[in-house]
Amino acid sequence: MRSSRRPPRVPDPGGPMSTQSQDIQWLNGFLHSLWPAASELIGAEFTHAAVTGFNHPEDDDDTEPAPTPEPPGPGPVPPPDPDNPFPKLTDLDPVEQITRTYRRIMTLPFRKLAKGLKWVLESTLRMSPSSTWVDLSRPPGVRAAGPDAITAYFPPMNADRHQFRTRISTLGKVGGALGISVRVDVYLRLRAKFSANEKPDPEIDEPHLDTNRRGEIFESLLKWKDEVDGELADSDLRDELGFLSTARYNREAARTATPERLVPTREVLPDGINIVLVPDGFDPTDLDEFDEYVQAARDRLYQPDEKRVNEPFHSFKSVLHLWELRPEQSRDGDFVVGAHRDGSGYRASLGNLARLAAIGRSAEQAASGTTILVFIAHREAQQFEEARADSRRVRAMAMGNVVLLPLRGDQDGDKDLEAFTNLLLHELGHTVLGNLADEYDQNNEDTYRGQERLAANLESQPVQAGALGRVGAALRFPRWDRWIRNPDHLPSWNQHPITGVEGGGYFGRGIWRPAQDCAMNSLPHDNHMAQFCAVCREQLTRTTRGLLEPGRFLVRIGDASGEAEFRTLEPERRGRTLITEQLRVSPGTTTDIQVSVVAGTLAEPWEVEARLDGAGRLQSPRDRRFIEGRPTPPRAWSFQAEAGDVLTIEIDSGCPFTPSDDMPHYTIELDCVPDPDTVEPPARPTQLTATQVGNNPVGTQQQARLRASSADPNGQDLRLLFEVVREGEPFLGRSTEQTDWIPADPTGKQVSGQASFRGLDGTYQIRAAARNRSGRSSRWSAPVNLVLHMTPPDNGGDGNVGGGNDGSRPRPPFTP
Numbered sequence: 001m002r003s004s005r006r007p008p009r010v011p012d013p014g015g016p017m018s019t020q021s022q023d024i025q026w027l028n029g030f031l032h033s034l035w036p037a038a039s040e041l042i043g044a045e046f047t048h049a050a051v052t053g054f055n056h057p058e059d060d061d062d063t064e065p066a067p068t069p070e071p072p073g074p075g076p077v078p079p080p081d082p083d084n085p086f087p088k089l090t091d092l093d094p095v096e097q098i099t100r101t102y103r104r105i106m107t108l109p110f111r112k113l114a115k116g117l118k119w120v121l122e123s124t125l126r127m128s129p130s131s132t133w134v135d136l137s138r139p140p141g142v143r144a145a146g147p148d149a150i151t152a153y154f155p156p157m158n159a160d161r162h163q164f165r166t167r168i169s170t171l172g173k174v175g176g177a178l179g180i181s182v183r184v185d186v187y188l189r190l191r192a193k194f195s196a197n198e199k200p201d202p203e204i205d206e207p208h209l210d211t212n213r214r215g216e217i218f219e220s221l222l223k224w225k226d227e228v229d230g231e232l233a234d235s236d237l238r239d240e241l242g243f244l245s246t247a248r249y250n251r252e253a254a255r256t257a258t259p260e261r262l263v264p265t266r267e268v269l270p271d272g273i274n275i276v277l278v279p280d281g282f283d284p285t286d287l288d289e290f291d292e293y294v295q296a297a298r299d300r301l302y303q304p305d306e307k308r309v310n311e312p313f314h315s316f317k318s319v320l321h322l323w324e325l326r327p328e329q330s331r332d333g334d335f336v337v338g339a340h341r342d343g344s345g346y347r348a349s350l351g352n353l354a355r356l357a358a359i360g361r362s363a364e365q366a367a368s369g370t371t372i373l374v375f376i377a378h379r380e381a382q383q384f385e386e387a388r389a390d391s392r393r394v395r396a397m398a399m400g401n402v403v404l405l406p407l408r409g410d411q412d413g414d415k416d417l418e419a420f421t422n423l424l425l426h427e428l429g430h431t432v433l434g435n436l437a438d439e440y441d442q443n444n445e446d447t448y449r450g451q452e453r454l455a456a457n458l459e460s461q462p463v464q465a466g467a468l469g470r471v472g473a474a475l476r477f478p479r480w481d482r483w484i485r486n487p488d489h490l491p492s493w494n495q496h497p498i499t500g501v502e503g504g505g506y507f508g509r510g511i512w513r514p515a516q517d518c519a520m521n522s523l524p525h526d527n528h529m530a531q532f533c534a535v536c537r538e539q540l541t542r543t544t545r546g547l548l549e550p551g552r553f554l555v556r557i558g559d560a561s562g563e564a565e566f567r568t569l570e571p572e573r574r575g576r577t578l579i580t581e582q583l584r585v586s587p588g589t590t591t592d593i594q595v596s597v598v599a600g601t602l603a604e605p606w607e608v609e610a611r612l613d614g615a616g617r618l619q620s621p622r623d624r625r626f627i628e629g630r631p632t633p634p635r636a637w638s639f640q641a642e643a644g645d646v647l648t649i650e651i652d653s654g655c656p657f658t659p660s661d662d663m664p665h666y667t668i669e670l671d672c673v674p675d676p677d678t679v680e681p682p683a684r685p686t687q688l689t690a691t692q693v694g695n696n697p698v699g700t701q702q703q704a705r706l707r708a709s710s711a712d713p714n715g716q717d718l719r720l721l722f723e724v725v726r727e728g729e730p731f732l733g734r735s736t737e738q739t740d741w742i743p744a745d746p747t748g749k750q751v752s753g754q755a756s757f758r759g760l761d762g763t764y765q766i767r768a769a770a771r772n773r774s775g776r777s778s779r780w781s782a783p784v785n786l787v788l789h790m791t792p793p794d795n796g797g798d799g800n801v802g803g804g805n806d807g808s809r810p811r812p813p814f815t816p
């Protein structure tokens with residue numbers, strides 16, 4: 001079993017709590033969050049390159065050559081090329097043996113077959129795209145490499161080497177029928193050193209190769225491995241590491257400022273989704289221009305859009321927090337957004353890791369929850385000069401929790417802002433909110449042969465629905481099947497049905513996207529961007545939900561004086577949907593109460609119903625004004641409350657983006673209880689017992705039932721709290737287990753309740769207290785002891801334990 005120990009700490013030359021160690025901590029988190037999308041892309045590109053590079057170019061088309069029973073003689077086998085690294089077949093099973101096996105399967109002329117088979121095998125030996133895979137699941141790690149340099153390890157130092165695994169298969173029925181397969185594992189590790197004013201310096205450890213074949217084929221594979229090595233060492237590696245390709249580590253630039261939250265201006269739920277806009281390469285004199293982009297982003301995310309291009313982000317607007325952070329900077333200073341040449345174009349890449357880390361730290365210190373940094377780079381910033389000289393633009397890029405967005409500014413005013421906001425939505429799809437892939441093909445007609453895509457919006461291995469292997473047979477897309485079969489699940493405003501359309505992920509063939517058009521497909525300079533397709537909307541909704549605490553609501557509670565407090569409400573335990581909370585009222589009179597639900601982690605629109613169990617009348621102001629960052633319409637109620645009243649609010653999500661998921665239905669119960677200052681505490685609990693329930697296996701936790709009784713002099717419901725400590729340890733005065741609410745007895749008698757406790761074998765001390773709805777607690781009871789026993793060893797057995805390891809015959813059954 002692999003140990004899960006942490007990497008040993010490396011002494012940081014900057015000393016404890018230095019900027020560098022903080023940078024490293026942040027960069028580790030950054031690489032962790034970008035890794036799912038980055039590894040998906042790197043894996044796809046790498047396996048594609050390996051498969052197409054290894055396979056015979058002349059066989060590199062879609063039609064698989066089927067073995068012909070009457071092959072054309074020995075055939076025009078290409079002359080051996082001394083530089084050709086492709087494996088030879090000489091160490092495969094002798095042809096006679098293969099043919100004998102084959103003969104049993106097919107009754108065909110023997111001699112002709114022997115010749116033909118050899119030819120077929122030789123000309124079709126190739127890497128199988130469907131079983132070639134790079135496992136990059138371990139995120140990289142960052143370490144200090146001197147006072148002003150850091151190194152990123154892919155994978156981290158304590159992990160196994162990344163594994164590249166493939167099966168070499170002979171295509172067609174021959175190889176399959178004969179079960180010929182060649183396993184090849186290539187283990188790779190690479191690292192990239194970053195230091196000030198230098199481009200990253202990537203290095204690859206000598207790849208390690210393992211295969212189940214020896215002899216000439218092994219030599220060929222070794223040669224091929226060297227080719228892979230050479231290609232990796234080439235500039236391609238910088239491209240594969242996309243984001244990091246021009247990054248430096250320049251600590252001098254690690255200055256920043258405090259972010260300011262722009263939307264919403266009210267209290268917010270903790271752990272929301274924070275989008276932090278950062279100007280990059282803006283002079284203090286042109287920050288007005290940055291303001292325009294901020295305003296445009298704000299409108300795009302929060303204003304209702306009749307075309308729904310901003311969905312599903314808009315459905316989460318009450319927990320979507322927009323910030324801006326303006327670090328000290330100059331146009332020709334240190335940039336976070338860099339640019340590097342990639343093929344015929346330019347891509348955005350990271351410019352300065354220390355600056356990125358400093359900005360990331362500032363943002364995360366101010367905002368709780370998921371933080372996405374959006375760097376908006378001034379078009380005249382110096383780092384884009386090379387691209388401009390080439391009459392090209394630097395393309396935006398996003399992964400994990402960072403978006404690098406170089407401004408183009410080559411259109412007039414409004415159109416430019418519109419293109420910017422469309423691009424922002426597209427890039428957000430790439431971030432941790434969706435980990436979506438690009439759906440466009442860049443006019444590349446090549447066939448994709450890389451590994452299966454993990455991004456929800458690409459499919460490279462559809463199922464053939466018609467006759468097996470028949471060209472033109474209908475394809476099935478299991479991961480999109482529910483959408484394809486149920487077009488009625490699409491909202492009425494949906495533009496593009498899910499059908500599966502060939503082309504996507506920068507390839508024109510061999511890979512499919514869900515719909516004809518989508519925001520992940522629209523080219524970034526389109527001013528009229530498509531909606532996210534249903535598959536992308538669903539994925540974004542699910543991922544975003546996964547980043548939020550389920551069933552968390554922000555409720556504003558006001559009284560007649562106009563004073564209000566905000567409370568974060570959520571179910572007591574994850575997975576539950578009942579939320580209870582107390583509203584304090586004066587006893588013996590009525591209190592004006594206003595309640596509004598101002599934010600929630602449940603996707604909108606909400607279907608809300610409220611009812612009051614009490615004498616007062618529930619009123620709901622019909623305020624339908626649109627307010628940024630508020631659920632629409634706002635949910636607010638007011639009533640005259642008396643002690644004992646209960647306001648129940650039922651909330652469902654009417655969000656149509658995830659029809660196959662069960663969306664929870666939440667119930668918020670607000671109990672009007674007397675102010676704790678005006679009520680007596682409950683009685684100190686009595687009849688405290690703790691009993692072990694059954695026996696669990698040795699070494700696992702045992703279970704006990706805790707019971708006690710109490711009464712409330714005010715006639716309120718009670719909850720029993722238990723504090724369990726190991727024998728010899730002090731009580732700390734906090735409950736470790738508790739019961740649900742126990743209804744009050746109308747005659748004021750004692751009520752009992754129970755909770756369960758789990759712990760390892762041993763002796764424990766337990767005491768109990770009671771708390772009423774007003775929040776008053778009793779004194780703790782006298783403690784009792786609990787001894788948890790382990791299961792007695794099972795010596796019943798079958799008498800055969802340990803037998804057989806000495807090679808002797810089975811022992812005869814024991815007879816007394």
Ligand SMILES: [Zn+2]
Pocket residue numbers: 439457514515517518519520521532533534535536
């Ligand atoms: Zn899509």
